[in-house]
Amino acid sequence: MQRQFPLLLLLLSVFALLTSAMVAQNGYQVGDVATDFTLKNVNGQMMSLKDQKNAKGYVVTFTCNTCPFAKLYEDRLIQLHQKYAPLGYPVVAINPNDVTASPGDSFEQMQKRAKDKKFPFAYLQDESQEVTKRFGATRTPHLYILQKTSQGQWKVAYIGALDNNAGDPEKVTERYAENALNSLLANQPIAQTFTKAIGCTIKWRASAQ
Amino acid sequence: MRVPGNLLVALCLLVGLASSRGAVAQNAHVPVIKLAQLQHYLNSSADTTYIINLWATWCKPCIEEIPHFEALQKQYANQPVKVLLVSLDFAKDLDKKVIPFVQRRQLKSTVLLLDEPDYNSWIDAFDPAWSGALPATLFFNNAKQQRLFVEKPLTPALLQEYLSTKFSLKP
Numbered sequence: 001m002q003r004q005f006p007l008l009l010l011l012l013s014v015f016a017l018l019t020s021a022m023v024a025q026n027g028y029q030v031g032d033v034a035t036d037f038t039l040k041n042v043n044g045q046m047m048s049l050k051d052q053k054n055a056k057g058y059v060v061t062f063t064c065n066t067c068p069f070a071k072l073y074e075d076r077l078i079q080l081h082q083k084y085a086p087l088g089y090p091v092v093a094i095n096p097n098d099v100t101a102s103p104g105d106s107f108e109q110m111q112k113r114a115k116d117k118k119f120p121f122a123y124l125q126d127e128s129q130e131v132t133k134r135f136g137a138t139r140t141p142h143l144y145i146l147q148k149t150s151q152g153q154w155k156v157a158y159i160g161a162l163d164n165n166a167g168d169p170e171k172v173t174e175r176y177a178e179n180a181l182n183s184l185l186a187n188q189p190i191a192q193t194f195t196k197a198i199g200c201t202i203k204w205r206a207s208a209q
Numbered sequence: 210m211r212v213p214g215n216l217l218v219a220l221c222l223l224v225g226l227a228s229s230r231g232a233v234a235q236n237a238h239v240p241v242i243k244l245a246q247l248q249h250y251l252n253s254s255a256d257t258t259y260i261i262n263l264w265a266t267w268c269k270p271c272i273e274e275i276p277h278f279e280a281l282q283k284q285y286a287n288q289p290v291k292v293l294l295v296s297l298d299f300a301k302d303l304d305k306k307v308i309p310f311v312q313r314r315q316l317k318s319t320v321l322l323l324d325e326p327d328y329n330s331w332i333d334a335f336d337p338a339w340s341g342a343l344p345a346t347l348f349f350n351n352a353k354q355q356r357l358f359v360e361k362p363l364t365p366a367l368l369q370e371y372l373s374t375k376f377s378l379k380p
Contacts, residue, residue, distance in 0.1 A: 066269075067267075068267035069265070069267055138340040138341070138342045138360070139341055139342035139343075160329070161328070161329065164326075164328070164330075165326055165327070166326065166328075167299040167301070168299075171326075174327075176329075195329040196328060196329050196332040196339075196340065196341045197328040197329060197332075197341050198263075198265075198297055198328050198332075198342070198343055199341055199342055199343070200268060200342070200343065201268075201270060201342040201343060201344065201360075201361065202342070
Protein backbone atom coordinates (compact mmCIF):
# COMPACT_ATOMS: atom_id res chain seq x y z
CA MET A 1 0.00 0.00 0.00
CA GLN A 2 2.72 2.39 1.04
CA ARG A 3 4.66 1.73 -2.13
CA GLN A 4 1.70 2.75 -4.24
CA PHE A 5 1.46 6.10 -2.53
CA PRO A 6 4.11 7.95 -4.63
CA LEU A 7 2.46 6.65 -7.79
CA LEU A 8 -0.89 8.00 -6.65
CA LEU A 9 0.74 11.30 -5.83
CA LEU A 10 2.34 11.39 -9.25
CA LEU A 11 -0.98 10.65 -10.92
CA LEU A 12 -2.67 13.35 -8.88
CA SER A 13 -0.06 15.94 -9.78
CA VAL A 14 -0.27 15.00 -13.47
CA PHE A 15 -4.03 15.38 -13.21
CA ALA A 16 -3.65 18.77 -11.50
CA LEU A 17 -1.20 19.92 -14.18
CA LEU A 18 -3.52 18.82 -16.96
CA THR A 19 -6.48 20.54 -15.36
CA SER A 20 -4.59 23.80 -14.89
CA ALA A 21 -3.37 23.60 -18.49
CA MET A 22 -6.98 23.21 -19.63
CA VAL A 23 -8.07 26.19 -17.55
CA ALA A 24 -5.21 28.27 -18.94
CA GLN A 25 -6.26 27.32 -22.45
CA ASN A 26 -9.77 28.56 -21.80
CA GLY A 27 -8.56 32.07 -21.01
CA TYR A 28 -9.97 34.49 -18.48
CA GLN A 29 -13.05 33.76 -16.43
CA VAL A 30 -15.17 36.42 -14.75
CA GLY A 31 -13.35 37.49 -11.57
CA ASP A 32 -9.85 36.85 -12.98
CA VAL A 33 -7.24 39.59 -13.14
CA ALA A 34 -6.30 40.46 -16.72
CA THR A 35 -2.69 41.22 -17.52
CA ASP A 36 -2.01 44.55 -19.25
CA PHE A 37 -0.86 44.39 -22.87
CA THR A 38 0.85 46.64 -25.37
CA LEU A 39 -0.53 46.58 -28.90
CA LYS A 40 -0.29 48.81 -31.94
CA ASN A 41 -3.19 51.19 -32.50
CA VAL A 42 -4.36 52.24 -35.99
CA ASN A 43 -2.87 55.69 -35.27
CA GLY A 44 0.56 54.03 -35.29
CA GLN A 45 1.14 54.38 -31.55
CA MET A 46 1.47 51.57 -29.06
CA MET A 47 -1.28 51.38 -26.46
CA SER A 48 -1.59 49.76 -23.01
CA LEU A 49 -4.44 49.72 -20.51
CA LYS A 50 -2.34 51.70 -18.03
CA ASP A 51 -2.01 54.62 -20.50
CA GLN A 52 -5.36 56.21 -19.67
CA LYS A 53 -4.85 57.23 -16.07
CA ASN A 54 -8.47 58.21 -15.47
CA ALA A 55 -9.99 55.00 -16.89
CA LYS A 56 -12.12 53.11 -14.37
CA GLY A 57 -11.97 50.17 -16.70
CA TYR A 58 -12.34 49.20 -20.35
CA VAL A 59 -14.70 47.50 -22.73
CA VAL A 60 -12.23 45.25 -24.56
CA THR A 61 -13.84 43.98 -27.74
CA PHE A 62 -12.37 41.43 -30.12
CA THR A 63 -13.63 42.41 -33.54
CA CYS A 64 -12.26 42.55 -37.07
CA ASN A 65 -12.60 43.94 -40.57
CA THR A 66 -13.77 40.82 -42.34
CA CYS A 67 -16.53 39.25 -40.28
CA PRO A 68 -19.97 40.41 -41.48
CA PHE A 69 -21.44 39.39 -38.15
CA ALA A 70 -18.92 41.51 -36.20
CA LYS A 71 -19.67 44.45 -38.51
CA LEU A 72 -23.29 44.39 -37.35
CA TYR A 73 -21.99 45.67 -34.03
CA GLU A 74 -19.63 48.44 -35.17
CA ASP A 75 -22.19 51.24 -34.83
CA ARG A 76 -23.32 49.89 -31.48
CA LEU A 77 -19.67 49.86 -30.30
CA ILE A 78 -19.32 53.49 -31.35
CA GLN A 79 -22.46 54.36 -29.37
CA LEU A 80 -21.26 52.38 -26.37
CA HIS A 81 -17.93 54.23 -26.42
CA GLN A 82 -19.60 57.60 -26.79
CA LYS A 83 -21.83 56.89 -23.82
CA TYR A 84 -19.36 55.21 -21.46
CA ALA A 85 -15.92 56.65 -22.28
CA PRO A 86 -16.85 59.94 -20.53
CA LEU A 87 -17.94 57.81 -17.54
CA GLY A 88 -14.54 56.10 -17.40
CA TYR A 89 -15.11 52.98 -19.53
CA PRO A 90 -13.75 53.50 -23.07
CA VAL A 91 -14.02 50.82 -25.76
CA VAL A 92 -10.78 49.22 -26.92
CA ALA A 93 -11.18 47.10 -30.04
CA ILE A 94 -8.65 44.38 -30.78
CA ASN A 95 -8.35 42.64 -34.14
CA PRO A 96 -7.31 39.07 -33.31
CA ASN A 97 -7.09 37.66 -36.83
CA ASP A 98 -3.81 36.53 -38.37
CA VAL A 99 -3.01 38.54 -41.49
CA THR A 100 -1.79 35.57 -43.53
CA ALA A 101 -4.97 33.64 -42.72
CA SER A 102 -7.15 36.72 -43.30
CA PRO A 103 -5.49 39.34 -45.55
CA GLY A 104 -8.46 41.69 -45.14
CA ASP A 105 -7.42 42.15 -41.52
CA SER A 106 -4.03 43.72 -42.30
CA PHE A 107 -2.93 46.79 -40.36
CA GLU A 108 -3.51 48.99 -43.44
CA GLN A 109 -7.02 47.58 -43.87
CA MET A 110 -7.67 48.20 -40.16
CA GLN A 111 -6.58 51.81 -40.59
CA LYS A 112 -8.91 52.14 -43.55
CA ARG A 113 -11.87 50.64 -41.69
CA ALA A 114 -11.26 52.84 -38.64
CA LYS A 115 -11.14 55.90 -40.90
CA ASP A 116 -14.22 54.94 -42.94
CA LYS A 117 -16.29 54.24 -39.84
CA LYS A 118 -14.71 57.13 -37.87
CA PHE A 119 -13.96 54.84 -34.92
CA PRO A 120 -13.77 57.09 -31.84
CA PHE A 121 -12.03 54.26 -29.96
CA ALA A 122 -8.63 52.56 -30.22
CA TYR A 123 -8.42 49.73 -32.76
CA LEU A 124 -5.44 47.52 -31.97
CA GLN A 125 -3.76 44.73 -33.87
CA ASP A 126 -2.85 41.55 -31.97
CA GLU A 127 -0.20 40.49 -34.44
CA SER A 128 1.18 37.59 -32.36
CA GLN A 129 -2.35 36.59 -31.21
CA GLU A 130 -0.89 36.25 -27.68
CA VAL A 131 -3.36 38.68 -26.10
CA THR A 132 -6.29 36.93 -27.77
CA LYS A 133 -5.10 33.56 -26.43
CA ARG A 134 -4.59 35.00 -22.96
CA PHE A 135 -8.13 36.39 -22.92
CA GLY A 136 -9.51 33.18 -24.39
CA ALA A 137 -11.47 34.97 -27.10
CA THR A 138 -12.88 32.52 -29.64
CA ARG A 139 -14.94 34.64 -31.97
CA THR A 140 -15.65 38.09 -33.34
CA PRO A 141 -17.35 39.89 -31.77
CA HIS A 142 -16.35 38.82 -28.24
CA LEU A 143 -16.52 41.41 -25.48
CA TYR A 144 -14.79 41.66 -22.08
CA ILE A 145 -15.48 44.37 -19.51
CA LEU A 146 -12.52 45.09 -17.22
CA GLN A 147 -12.76 47.04 -13.99
CA LYS A 148 -9.75 48.74 -12.42
CA THR A 149 -9.37 47.68 -8.79
CA SER A 150 -8.12 49.92 -6.00
CA GLN A 151 -4.77 48.09 -6.39
CA GLY A 152 -4.66 49.15 -10.03
CA GLN A 153 -5.38 45.66 -11.38
CA TRP A 154 -7.75 44.88 -14.25
CA LYS A 155 -10.49 42.59 -13.00
CA VAL A 156 -12.68 40.80 -15.54
CA ALA A 157 -16.26 41.82 -14.71
CA TYR A 158 -18.21 40.59 -17.74
CA ILE A 159 -17.59 38.30 -20.73
CA GLY A 160 -19.88 37.82 -23.69
CA ALA A 161 -22.13 39.66 -26.09
CA LEU A 162 -23.02 43.34 -26.27
CA ASP A 163 -26.75 42.62 -26.46
CA ASN A 164 -29.19 39.89 -27.43
CA ASN A 165 -30.14 40.77 -30.99
CA ALA A 166 -27.35 41.03 -33.55
CA GLY A 167 -29.60 41.30 -36.57
CA ASP A 168 -31.93 44.02 -35.40
CA PRO A 169 -30.86 46.71 -32.90
CA GLU A 170 -34.53 47.73 -32.60
CA LYS A 171 -35.47 44.32 -31.25
CA VAL A 172 -32.85 44.17 -28.52
CA THR A 173 -34.42 43.23 -25.21
CA GLU A 174 -31.26 42.67 -23.14
CA ARG A 175 -28.39 45.17 -23.18
CA TYR A 176 -25.84 42.95 -21.46
CA ALA A 177 -22.85 45.30 -21.77
CA GLU A 178 -24.75 48.43 -20.75
CA ASN A 179 -26.35 46.62 -17.82
CA ALA A 180 -22.93 45.46 -16.63
CA LEU A 181 -21.40 48.94 -17.01
CA ASN A 182 -24.32 50.59 -15.22
CA SER A 183 -23.93 48.14 -12.34
CA LEU A 184 -20.18 48.83 -12.14
CA LEU A 185 -20.77 52.57 -12.14
CA ALA A 186 -23.44 52.21 -9.43
CA ASN A 187 -21.16 49.93 -7.40
CA GLN A 188 -23.72 47.17 -7.65
CA PRO A 189 -23.15 43.48 -8.45
CA ILE A 190 -23.63 42.62 -12.14
CA ALA A 191 -26.75 40.49 -12.63
CA GLN A 192 -25.46 38.66 -15.71
CA THR A 193 -21.68 38.36 -15.89
CA PHE A 194 -21.42 35.83 -18.74
CA THR A 195 -23.33 35.36 -21.98
CA LYS A 196 -22.80 33.48 -25.21
CA ALA A 197 -23.49 34.53 -28.78
CA ILE A 198 -22.51 33.35 -32.22
CA GLY A 199 -19.75 34.98 -34.23
CA CYS A 200 -16.97 34.37 -36.71
CA THR A 201 -14.27 31.98 -35.63
CA ILE A 202 -10.91 33.67 -35.00
CA LYS A 203 -8.52 33.11 -37.90
CA TRP A 204 -5.47 31.56 -36.23
CA ARG A 205 -2.03 31.48 -37.78
CA ALA A 206 -1.33 28.11 -39.38
CA SER A 207 1.22 26.34 -37.19
CA ALA A 208 4.77 26.88 -38.43
CA GLN A 209 5.83 24.08 -40.75
CA MET B 210 -49.03 33.75 -91.22
CA ARG B 211 -51.59 33.35 -88.49
CA VAL B 212 -51.13 29.70 -87.85
CA PRO B 213 -47.36 29.75 -87.48
CA GLY B 214 -47.81 32.79 -85.20
CA ASN B 215 -50.14 30.83 -82.95
CA LEU B 216 -47.80 27.92 -83.08
CA LEU B 217 -44.98 30.17 -82.02
CA VAL B 218 -47.02 31.47 -79.09
CA ALA B 219 -47.95 27.93 -78.10
CA LEU B 220 -44.34 26.87 -78.39
CA CYS B 221 -43.25 29.80 -76.26
CA LEU B 222 -45.88 28.89 -73.69
CA LEU B 223 -44.74 25.28 -73.66
CA VAL B 224 -41.10 26.23 -73.29
CA GLY B 225 -42.02 28.73 -70.62
CA LEU B 226 -44.05 26.16 -68.74
CA ALA B 227 -41.28 23.58 -68.99
CA SER B 228 -38.62 25.96 -67.79
CA SER B 229 -40.76 27.27 -64.96
CA ARG B 230 -41.43 23.67 -63.93
CA GLY B 231 -37.71 23.06 -64.04
CA ALA B 232 -37.21 26.07 -61.80
CA VAL B 233 -39.79 24.78 -59.37
CA ALA B 234 -38.13 21.38 -59.26
CA GLN B 235 -34.77 23.01 -58.53
CA ASN B 236 -36.21 25.33 -55.94
CA ALA B 237 -34.46 24.79 -52.65
CA HIS B 238 -36.66 23.97 -49.72
CA VAL B 239 -35.20 25.46 -46.58
CA PRO B 240 -37.61 25.14 -43.66
CA VAL B 241 -37.33 27.81 -41.00
CA ILE B 242 -37.31 26.02 -37.66
CA LYS B 243 -37.31 26.90 -33.96
CA LEU B 244 -35.22 25.33 -31.25
CA ALA B 245 -37.95 22.80 -30.35
CA GLN B 246 -37.71 21.33 -33.85
CA LEU B 247 -33.93 21.10 -33.61
CA GLN B 248 -34.30 19.44 -30.22
CA HIS B 249 -36.52 16.86 -31.86
CA TYR B 250 -33.39 15.71 -33.72
CA LEU B 251 -31.09 16.19 -30.71
CA ASN B 252 -33.34 13.98 -28.55
CA SER B 253 -33.99 11.35 -31.22
CA SER B 254 -33.66 7.82 -29.84
CA ALA B 255 -33.22 6.33 -33.32
CA ASP B 256 -30.06 4.45 -34.15
CA THR B 257 -29.14 7.15 -36.62
CA THR B 258 -25.94 9.12 -36.68
CA TYR B 259 -26.73 12.78 -37.03
CA ILE B 260 -24.13 15.26 -38.19
CA ILE B 261 -25.35 18.77 -37.46
CA ASN B 262 -23.19 21.44 -39.04
CA LEU B 263 -23.90 24.98 -37.89
CA TRP B 264 -23.10 27.52 -40.57
CA ALA B 265 -24.10 30.86 -42.09
CA THR B 266 -23.77 32.41 -45.54
CA TRP B 267 -21.63 35.17 -43.96
CA CYS B 268 -19.16 32.66 -42.53
CA LYS B 269 -16.33 32.03 -45.00
CA PRO B 270 -14.79 28.94 -43.34
CA CYS B 271 -18.32 27.48 -43.09
CA ILE B 272 -18.84 27.82 -46.82
CA GLU B 273 -15.46 26.23 -47.48
CA GLU B 274 -16.30 23.10 -45.48
CA ILE B 275 -19.87 22.54 -46.72
CA PRO B 276 -18.69 20.38 -49.69
CA HIS B 277 -17.03 18.01 -47.18
CA PHE B 278 -20.37 17.43 -45.46
CA GLU B 279 -22.05 16.94 -48.83
CA ALA B 280 -19.44 14.30 -49.65
CA LEU B 281 -19.98 12.69 -46.28
CA GLN B 282 -23.72 12.36 -46.86
CA LYS B 283 -22.96 10.73 -50.20
CA GLN B 284 -20.34 8.42 -48.66
CA TYR B 285 -22.87 7.10 -46.12
CA ALA B 286 -25.87 7.19 -48.43
CA ASN B 287 -26.87 3.58 -47.64
CA GLN B 288 -26.44 3.90 -43.88
CA PRO B 289 -28.48 5.57 -41.16
CA VAL B 290 -26.44 8.74 -41.35
CA LYS B 291 -28.13 12.13 -41.65
CA VAL B 292 -26.33 15.38 -42.37
CA LEU B 293 -28.20 18.51 -41.31
CA LEU B 294 -26.82 21.85 -42.44
CA VAL B 295 -28.34 24.26 -39.94
CA SER B 296 -28.01 27.85 -41.06
CA LEU B 297 -27.84 30.60 -38.45
CA ASP B 298 -28.54 33.31 -40.99
CA PHE B 299 -31.31 35.72 -40.04
CA ALA B 300 -34.75 34.55 -41.13
CA LYS B 301 -35.14 37.76 -43.16
CA ASP B 302 -32.21 36.59 -45.33
CA LEU B 303 -33.83 33.25 -46.25
CA ASP B 304 -34.97 34.24 -49.77
CA LYS B 305 -32.19 36.73 -50.40
CA LYS B 306 -29.17 34.74 -49.27
CA VAL B 307 -29.81 31.22 -47.99
CA ILE B 308 -32.01 29.76 -50.75
CA PRO B 309 -29.90 31.26 -53.58
CA PHE B 310 -26.80 29.80 -51.90
CA VAL B 311 -28.38 26.34 -51.63
CA GLN B 312 -29.47 26.54 -55.29
CA ARG B 313 -26.13 27.80 -56.54
CA ARG B 314 -24.25 25.05 -54.72
CA GLN B 315 -26.94 22.48 -55.57
CA LEU B 316 -26.78 21.17 -52.02
CA LYS B 317 -28.21 17.69 -51.54
CA SER B 318 -28.09 17.57 -47.74
CA THR B 319 -31.02 18.74 -45.64
CA VAL B 320 -30.72 22.48 -45.04
CA LEU B 321 -32.63 24.17 -42.22
CA LEU B 322 -32.63 27.74 -40.97
CA LEU B 323 -32.74 28.03 -37.19
CA ASP B 324 -34.61 31.20 -36.32
CA GLU B 325 -33.51 31.77 -32.72
CA PRO B 326 -31.75 35.15 -32.56
CA ASP B 327 -31.43 35.18 -28.74
CA TYR B 328 -28.30 33.03 -28.85
CA ASN B 329 -27.48 33.11 -25.16
CA SER B 330 -30.78 31.41 -24.38
CA TRP B 331 -30.00 28.23 -26.32
CA ILE B 332 -26.26 27.84 -27.10
CA ASP B 333 -25.64 25.75 -23.97
CA ALA B 334 -28.69 23.62 -24.71
CA PHE B 335 -27.14 22.76 -28.06
CA ASP B 336 -23.77 21.98 -26.50
CA PRO B 337 -22.22 23.47 -23.34
CA ALA B 338 -18.78 23.26 -24.97
CA TRP B 339 -19.82 25.58 -27.80
CA SER B 340 -18.49 29.10 -27.29
CA GLY B 341 -20.60 30.42 -30.16
CA ALA B 342 -17.97 30.57 -32.91
CA LEU B 343 -18.93 29.31 -36.37
CA PRO B 344 -18.44 26.83 -37.90
CA ALA B 345 -19.32 24.22 -35.31
CA THR B 346 -20.32 20.59 -35.82
CA LEU B 347 -22.06 18.07 -33.60
CA PHE B 348 -21.94 14.33 -34.32
CA PHE B 349 -24.25 12.15 -32.28
CA ASN B 350 -25.97 8.79 -32.16
CA ASN B 351 -28.24 8.63 -29.13
CA ALA B 352 -28.93 4.89 -29.45
CA LYS B 353 -25.17 4.26 -29.27
CA GLN B 354 -24.70 7.03 -26.70
CA GLN B 355 -22.06 8.65 -28.85
CA ARG B 356 -21.42 12.35 -29.08
CA LEU B 357 -18.66 14.54 -30.46
CA PHE B 358 -18.67 18.31 -30.69
CA VAL B 359 -16.10 20.26 -32.70
CA GLU B 360 -15.88 24.05 -32.84
CA LYS B 361 -13.52 24.66 -35.72
CA PRO B 362 -13.36 24.39 -39.49
CA LEU B 363 -12.95 20.80 -40.69
CA THR B 364 -10.94 19.45 -43.60
CA PRO B 365 -11.90 16.14 -45.26
CA ALA B 366 -8.87 14.53 -43.56
CA LEU B 367 -9.83 15.88 -40.12
CA LEU B 368 -13.42 14.81 -40.64
CA GLN B 369 -12.46 11.23 -41.48
CA GLU B 370 -10.00 11.16 -38.59
CA TYR B 371 -12.58 12.37 -36.06
CA LEU B 372 -15.22 9.97 -37.34
CA SER B 373 -12.96 6.94 -37.16
CA THR B 374 -10.97 7.67 -33.99
CA LYS B 375 -13.28 9.76 -31.82
CA PHE B 376 -16.60 8.54 -33.13
CA SER B 377 -17.43 5.01 -34.24
CA LEU B 378 -18.81 5.80 -37.67
CA LYS B 379 -17.40 3.15 -39.99
CA PRO B 380 -17.39 3.79 -43.70
